[in-house]
Amino acid sequence: MEKQLDISHDEPNYMAVFYALFFLTVVEVAIAYMPIVKWLMVGSLVILALVKAALVAMYFMHLRFEKRTLAIVAIAPPILLAMFVVIIYPDTAWRFFVGN
Amino acid sequence: MSQAAVLEHTVGVEPAESPLTPESWGKLGMWLFLAGDAMSFGGLIAVYAALRMGDPKWPIPYEYLGVPFTAVMTFLLICSSVTMVKALESIKHGDRQRMRMFLVLTILGGATFLGMQAREWTHLIDHGMHLTGHAATGHGLFGATFYILTGFHGMHVTGGVIYLSCILGSAAYYTAESHNSVEIVGLYWHFVDLVWILIFTFIYLI
Numbered sequence: 001m002e003k004q005l006d007i008s009h010d011e012p013n014y015m016a017v018f019y020a021l022f023f024l025t026v027v028e029v030a031i032a033y034m035p036i037v038k039w040l041m042v043g044s045l046v047i048l049a050l051v052k053a054a055l056v057a058m059y060f061m062h063l064r065f066e067k068r069t070l071a072i073v074a075i076a077p078p079i080l081l082a083m084f085v086v087i088i089y090p091d092t093a094w095r096f097f098v099g100n
Numbered sequence: 101m102s103q104a105a106v107l108e109h110t111v112g113v114e115p116a117e118s119p120l121t122p123e124s125w126g127k128l129g130m131w132l133f134l135a136g137d138a139m140s141f142g143g144l145i146a147v148y149a150a151l152r153m154g155d156p157k158w159p160i161p162y163e164y165l166g167v168p169f170t171a172v173m174t175f176l177l178i179c180s181s182v183t184m185v186k187a188l189e190s191i192k193h194g195d196r197q198r199m200r201m202f203l204v205l206t207i208l209g210g211a212t213f214l215g216m217q218a219r220e221w222t223h224l225i226d227h228g229m230h231l232t233g234h235a236a237t238g239h240g241l242f243g244a245t246f247y248i249l250t251g252f253h254g255m256h257v258t259g260g261v262i263y264l265s266c267i268l269g270s271a272a273y274y275t276a277e278s279h280n281s282v283e284i285v286g287l288y289w290h291f292v293d294l295v296w297i298l299i300f301t302f303i304y305l306i
Binding site for chain 2: 010011015017021025026028029032041045046047048049052056057060066070074076077080082084085088089
């Protein structure tokens, strides 16, 4: 007998997620052209990108309705990569100061 | 017949459930593959960040790359993700014809994305942006990082389009009760979209 696919839940409103993604993309492109200070632009673009990625993962990839442990499997790479970027920072900082 | 039912008939013993995704081992396999693939892309993006952070002379991307054109590409990929979700929703309700239609739309979205990518690359190469150097600024890495990152992603889209076509070809096998393969290809396709969202932000906008 086929297993119950997942805990019973209403289908998320996929079109709402789509409109959100579309809107966020427009905002991102607009921000890229704004004459604002660099750290603010980078910060806001990174946050917007992460929000969009989270929307795709949670709703399109159904992570919101899966077992919690699967979400841990999915979130582990970004965390490890953040650690990686921090660890190689002395190398990038050195290149900057030496003026390579 | 579902996997579980076939095994029950053969062995008479309840088959083991996948620990995190009880309905399908393939789904867990795909998630694990995507976790590893995320590390590959992440490694490339992290190195891109490291190279760019340490270089005050890095060319400003939107001066040399077509941002509006690429924004349309991003929109296209997001739309193809929606059609993919719709395809899965259709087969969950047993509507194989609608699933076929949405799969075709997804494949078209992916193929158009690749066509636009090819057009963009041709344009850039004609204007002196190469793997080995950027003619306009003389910068050695701007071209290499761009082509390697977008090319690696483009290969994933190509593989995804072929994969989707195979699933479309076997559409007759899927029913409302048994359609794990459709869900699994959907996971791969959404991952490809997700990575593009990140690449678009980091390479074109920042």
